[in-house]
Amino acid sequence: MEKNSKRVYNFNAGPAALPLTALQKAQEELLDFNGTGMSVMELSHRSKDYEAVHNRAIELLKELLAIPAGYEVLFLQGGASLQFAMVPLNFLPTGKKAGYVMTGVWSEKAYAEAEQLGEIFVAASAKEGNYRRIPAVEELKYNADAAYLHITSNNTIYGTAWQDFPDTGTVPLIADMSSDILSKPFDVSKFALIYAGAQKNLGPSGVTVVIIRRDLLEQANKKVPTMLRYGTYAKDNSLYNTPPTFSIYMIKLMLEWVKEQGGAAAIYKQNQQKAALIYDVIDDINGFYIGHAQPDARSLMNITFRLANEDLEKKFLDTAKKLGFVGLAGHRSAGGCRASVYNAVPYESCQALRELMLAFQKENA
Template identity: 60%
Template sequence: MNKRAYNFNAGPAALPLQVLERAQAEFVDFRSTGMSIMEMSHRGKVYEEVHNEAESRLLSLLGNVKGYKVLFLQGGASTQFAMLPMNLLSEGKVASYVNSGSWADKAIKEAKLIGKTNVVASSEANKFMSIPDLSNVQLSDETAYLHVTSNETIEGTQYQQFPDTGNIPLIGDMSSDILSRQFDLNQFGLIYAGAQKNLGPSGVTVVIAREELINDSPKNIPTMLRYNTHFSNNSLYNTPPAFSVYMVNEVLKWVEEQGGLEGIEKINRKKAELIYDTIDNSGGFYRGPVEVGSRSIMNITFRLTSEELENQFIKESEQEGFVGLKGHRSVGGLRASIYNAVPYESCKALADFMSHFQKTHG
């Protein structure tokens, strides 16, 4: 095959080449059934085995913490912005949110449509170039939950540690850094993530929650938007995104082969260090706008001295086979998304290109 692109897309993003090749090999005839997995019934034994494998494999990677259930849903993390308060924000309670950037802001806006919502911390004052300080956050007894966005894809910030919320459920939107590093699932009441960055292709959204939070949803919300509908039916109430779930299972096998979360985290930190060192040692030619203590190991944002030079960087990088390095339209600049499946070799190629570009344009 032709040389694969250096894929730094923010999402949908790179998938492991080994996973793509495995899927290709069994695309037409899955497990000698004479059918693709996309053609078979979701009520059949073969698909249900894949479905249950993906659930158990995900929980295993997260430490097999007891009392949690995996849901495979549709609608992306954006649907979870509304589904979460619909299910967990009851009358007389308040939903607390941390505003850390673009995706947290979207979640807050949706929650305000559902019920009483309070922003308890924000880094808007410094244009979201850091994770808000939560050391002095006070949560009232009426708090239904505290919501955080673990990694802001657009700004390039990431929590280095999560707050202890005691008996108040901590909720995490982990769409852009789930399975990228080790963390304690026990700290959370519920986490959710669109798959298309670290888990698989778009089409499936993963929710992992304490069972007591999702086993008794309000009866006055639509059936498909109740967590307990999917909890009580093992995410098979209606036709699931079968191929996406299958691909998630294959990606999870690949994560196991990399040494689980411990192994993946070591690789990811090496990748991030390589590019951040190139930025920091450029003598100001490249500038990382995010405060060092809040830097993401998934989405590395950086700037050059002018927009004209940034455009030239994009043009020349594309000629060399690099894809997805243009920053989000809302903030501009440059961004390298180095999710789990982006190889170290691609990051090394980017660091080398950045050094070469500085020599020719500095």
């Protein structure tokens, strides 16, 4: 577990690790971007130099996610938390109901926000059993006239994830993909709308990516304040007002890094290998580490586990901190331990965590 630099083993749940090469590129261009004599942070969002950054980020997202024709890619602010309100404001008309699948804290928050804005219902829930699983497709209960069905693709706090997404037919499928977007290939065409805070797998905090099908966009409520309408951003290429330019620039650098790795399929293979290093220790027959998620619902992005008692967990976390590991404490609402192994977390960091877990187990079993 020797380290060759001052950089830590970063397992933060978000904002999360960024690729070292992307950070170095940003550092190199910080004072003089593209010969402008200015930082990207100083460029006008109406300038040709920034417009090229903006459009390249959109182009790369479309390429890497294989987004079909008929979709818009938007850059918004406010994180997923604002999307919890924007979705029903735009797409939950009077006289219709929307379904929410409950798989963790963030789906609960999305539900609570929508509840204030229209009629909604629980289409399925994994709350019984403390969110250790994902409901089976057969458990989903909704009518063909539902306004939409909302899911959270990956649950950062509980460490669960949808392994396959449902086909919802004519009912628009909407997903919060904040913590696993671009972690593996998936069929975008199944979804009418996808939103994702960038600060886990796409870049830094401050920008939210929205992928929206144009036919859904055309159905949006027009009697919504300008800045809360998806159409406002679609019409002006997300340049209606000043966007978070530096965050979008960092998304571009992150996406260029993903492309250099070989794209979504290569990233998925890396993510499987990284997660396996840690899950293999959790699955040891001695049961020293206790995984929270059921094996068939496990997330590749957030690995959650407990130890025999809180004192032992504290000792583990204290030991990890002294050795340069950051972000291994579980969410304050759940406790325990959590390793967030997003796209940019190096394989070597996961290998170091595995070694730490094995050594700690040997010393404390």
